[in-house]
Amino acid sequence: MLRRLYDWTMSLAGRKSAEVWLAVIAFIESSVFLVPADVLFVPMGIARPERAWRYALVATVFSVLGGIAGWFLGHFAYTQIAVPILDFYGKLDTFEALRNSTSPDWVLLLLVTSGLAHLPPIKVVTILSGAVGVNLWLFIASAIVARGARFYLIAFLLRRYGEPIRHFIEKRLGALFAAVAGVVIVGATAYHFLF
Template structure:
């Protein structure tokens, strides 16, 4: 069964859609404030793979949309944190750990979350709930998000064709292998 191959091909086809840039913008915006997954990289990479001449344009759109979403996250944190916690839209333990990190590292928490796989929305909401200065928040978000998305665009533009060939050949094995690892991990922990 080639389930993962079909999904991969569908994502590549979808990346060529005339609406792909709008979906990329929307996902980038929402992922920065409320949407749990997928990260915009999952959409950015196939779009760059299919249109490498627009790689940096896609990275720019992703960056701007993500930072605007981060501003909404900041506002949510500033205005609605108690509401979000009461209705369990945010895990209190996640916010508490981010607040501890803010106390120790300040604006660097935003930079790390904006660049790394750590959910950026936790940093944006926490920054708002702590009334972090807005200008440093915006500047650090712009720099870190741009670094992340431009790096993805550069890597996919440079190595994407070779990776695409490799993925087309092995993606089903990788997908099933990942499922086996997850099942084993759940069984082992449980």
Template sequence: MLKSFCEKLANSRFGIAAMCLLTYLGGFIFPVPSDVMLPPMIIGRPDRWKPLMIACVVFSVAGACSAYFLGFAFAGELATWAQSTNLEEINQATVLMAQYGSPILFVAAFAPIPFKTLALAAGAGAMPMALFLPAVVLGRTIRFYFISKVTLKGLKWMKHYKGIETKRT
């Protein structure tokens, strides 16, 4: 159901705006990974894969920065809430950020790790923006580049072996 909705949205005139909004919100609020919109958008417009990928990077980094600033602004409240509810994910993220800093943030930016939680923890721990931003930009760029290339390879394979045509190639 989500897949068909994303494919329909990707082919609509609101596709790029929806992808950007979903990617931004996925950086700090939305529980669904922002990756669900990029492949359908690329399948619909393979000639525009680079601008689509760059849009995902920019809006994902903006979402991560929002998570960072929320963590920074509400560090005390976040720590109290995490301890009172024994929320293990927040506690683990805080420990990881304290031990490893930007390297763990870089890994989380392109791996299937709860990235928004680590971005919140980075802000709550007042990680310097000079360490936070490069790790996030590089990690997110690698992630979305990889997703784009896998989608393009899959599309090429489908066209070659299955005779499937796309709208614009």
């Protein structure tokens, strides 16, 4: 099923309505969808590198708006809507463990790491942010920074290197972001225990 969903998302890149689909997928990725917006953003940026910055803006804005929707799900409709969504994706146990063991400050850290590297998945963290009561304005600012950094870095790479960078983005950029996220988490953990 996941492969079919991935292939369908990739097929949207060639349509005239691709930019609208990018907005839709960036929005729902941040609250309920399984496939990241990068899957659509990268082929669009390769096909039209002169629009890469515009695509990054669309992806960032709608990803943040989707994150706000996830925050509202977690804050106001956790039992009615969020629990069935998380259960459907098999993330409910992970979510409950995070919810019961983290503070709003740690959730903000997770928002940055998930925004950059999908660690943990962004939809889990946006819903978690609302469920544990992270300040909405701080949440929005963190989401803008994390998601914007990811999408604008991809846009920069696409503008600068075009098609040859595709393999790096698809295969190695996630690992690079994961390494950065890991350093951030280790640094924050060390700071927390030392001070």
